Amino acid sequence: MGVGKSTVGELVAERLGCAYRDTDGDIVAEQGRTIADIFVDEGEPAFRAIEKQAVHRALAGYDGVLALGGGAILDADTRALLAGQPVVYLSMDVEEAVKRTGLNTARPLLAVNPRRQWRELMDARRHLYTEVATAVVATDGRTPEEVAQAVLDALELKEA
Numbered sequence: 001m002g003v004g005k006s007t008v009g010e011l012v013a014e015r016l017g018c019a020y021r022d023t024d025g026d027i028v029a030e031q032g033r034t035i036a037d038i039f040v041d042e043g044e045p046a047f048r049a050i051e052k053q054a055v056h057r058a059l060a061g062y063d064g065v066l067a068l069g070g071g072a073i074l075d076a077d078t079r080a081l082l083a084g085q086p087v088v089y090l091s092m093d094v095e096e097a098v099k100r101t102g103l104n105t106a107r108p109l110l111a112v113n114p115r116r117q118w119r120e121l122m123d124a125r126r127h128l129y130t131e132v133a134t135a136v137v138a139t140d141g142r143t144p145e146e147v148a149q150a151v152l153d154a155l156e157l158k159e160a
C-alpha cells in the first residue's frame with residue numbers, strides 16, 4: 001500500500017503506449033463510493049469479494065498495464081490468474097511507506113497506526129508478493145519516473 005502501483009502503473013502504460021487500468025478505480029466507478037466507504041459499510045471480506053471480481057473482469061482478454069490493490073493477492077484464485085503474466089512487485093521500506101501514506105485517510109487498513117499496521121501487513125503478505133512476482137523493483141529514493149524506467153528495464157520492455 002502506498003508504494004506507487006497506481007502512479008507508476010500509469011507512467012509505465014504511457015511509456016509503452018498501451019492501456020492502463022486500476023482495479024480500485026474500477027471498483028469505485030462500479031460501486032459509486034470510495035474504497036474507505038466500502039470497508040466501513042460492508043467490511044473487509046465484502047470488499048475482497050468485490051475486488052476479486054474486479055481483478056478477474058479486468059484481466060479477461062486484457063492487453064495493458066493493470067495496477068492492483070495491495071491486498072488483491074490474498075486471494076488464491078487471483079494469484080492463480082496472475083501466474084504466467086509479467087507481475088511486478090514494487091517494494092519500499094516502512095519509513096518510506098509512512099511518508100507516502102501517513103497523512104492520507106483513503107486506506108482504511110492503515111487508519112490507526114500506519115507504521116505498525118503497514119509492518120504487520122507486510123509480514124503477513126511479503127511471501128505472497130514474492131510468489132506472484134516475476135520481477136521486484138525497489139522504489140526507495142526513486143522518483144515515480146525512475147521507478148517506471150526500472151520496471152521497463154526489469155521486464156525488458158522498450159518505450160513505444
Ligand SMILES: Nc1ncnc2c1ncn2[C@@H]1O[C@H](COP(=O)(O)OP(=O)(O)O)[C@@H](O)[C@H]1O
Binds near residue numbers: 003
Ligand atoms: N517513487 C515515489 N516517490 C515518492 N512518492 C511516491 C512515489 N510513488 C508514489 N508516490 C506517492 O505515494 C502515494 C501513494 O501512491 P499510489 O500510486 O497511490 O500507491 P499504491 O497504488 O501502491 O497504493 C501518492 O501520494 C504518490 O504520489
Ligand SMILES: O=C(O)C1=C[C@@H](OP(=O)(O)O)[C@@H](O)[C@H](O)C1
Binds near residue numbers: 001005068070107
Ligand atoms: O493492501 C490493501 O489491503 C489495500 C490496498 C489499497 O490499494 P493500494 O495498494 O493501491 O493502496 C486498497 O485496495 C484498499 O485500501 C486495501
Ligand SMILES: [Mg+2]
Binds near residue numbers: 005006022024067068
Ligand atoms: Mg493504488
